Amino acid sequence: KAGVTQTPRYLIKTRGQQVTLSCSPISGHRSVSWYQQTPGQGLQFLFEYFSETQRNKGNFPGRFSGRQFSNSRSEMNVSTLELGDSALYLCASSLKAINTGELFFGEGSRLTVL
Amino acid sequence: SQQGEEDPQALSIQEGENATMNCSYKTSINNLQWYRQNSGRGLVHLILIRSNEREKHSGRLRVTLDTSKKSSSLLITASRAADTASYFCATGGDAGNMLTFGGGTRLMVKP
Numbered sequence: 001k002a003g004v005t006q007t008p009r010y011l012i013k014t015r016g017q018q019v020t021l022s023c024s025p026i027s028g029h030r031s032v033s034w035y036q037q038t039p040g041q042g043l044q045f046l047f048e049y050f051s052e053t054q055r056n057k058g059n060f061p062g063r064f065s066g067r068q069f070s071n072s073r074s075e076m077n078v079s080t081l082e083l084g085d086s087a088l089y090l091c092a093s094s095l096k097a098i099n100t101g102e103l104f105f106g107e108g109s110r111l112t113v114l
Numbered sequence: 115s116q117q118g119e120e121d122p123q124a125l126s127i128q129e130g131e132n133a134t135m136n137c138s139y140k141t142s143i144n145n146l147q148w149y150r151q152n153s154g155r156g157l158v159h160l161i162l163i164r165s166n167e168r169e170k171h172s173g174r175l176r177v178t179l180d181t182s183k184k185s186s187s188l189l190i191t192a193s194r195a196a197d198t199a200s201y202f203c204a205t206g207g208d209a210g211n212m213l214t215f216g217g218g219t220r221l222m223v224k225p
Contacts, residue, residue, distance in 0.1 A: 004156075031210070031211045033210075033211050033212065033213075035215075042215060042216075042217050043202065043215035043218075044215075045212050045213065045214065048210050048211055048212055050210065050211075055209075055210045056209050056210050056211075056212045058212075088154065090156060090157065092157075092211075094211045096211075097211075098208070098210060098211065101162065102147065102162060103147075103157075103159065103211060103213065104159070105149075105156040105157040105158070106156050107155055107156045108154075108155065108156055110154070
């Protein structure tokens with residue numbers, strides 16, 4: 001069974017640009033959540049989708065958005081990039097609707113904003 | 115914001131020694147999980163302990179949970195060089211699959 005796949009793995013953008021990151025969950029998993037990891041703030045929850053609906057959202061500005069498609073694949077978008085958006089963005093999937101078990105993480109998309 | 119703190123932030127031990135990491139959290143929880151992350155890569159789930167459990171074992175891992183003190187500990191016995199990684203605790207509540215992570219402990223196991 002294939003794991004969680006995130007693309008692209010690495011990308012470099014400049015301030016003001018926008019970026020779209022993609023996440024394909026494990027087959028059959030309907031919950032996809034996104035986390036941002038930085039040296040200063042650690043791992044922070046961005047948002048979670050289940051069956052194409054955003055269920056939870058972390059404390060991030062509106063420049064951060066996401067969506068989930070009918071095949072459970074998810075994308076997140078960051079508009080008007082700032083230097084502080086440089087981070088490892090991690091996607092995780094889960095079979096269940098509520099947290100009764102582990103999350104399966106992808107390898108992440110490392111974004112550098114210049 | 116992070117749920118709590120992990121202690122120590124960094125730990126260096128010799129192969130064969132035991133490693134203990136502690137995690138504190140702030141709010142009521144449904145469960146507490148421990149994850150491992152090798153440098154700059156994704157997180158791998160290690161073990162989950164529910165709020166009504168006090169201790170759990172998985173191979174060389176032992177996790178304890180004290181909900182009265184809002185704290186947990188992860189013990190890795192007979193450490194190996196391959197255990198070198200960062201270890202994170204994460205708490206889950208009732209809100210879907212949202213986890214709140216601690217700051218992590220960087221473990222180095224010297225051969």
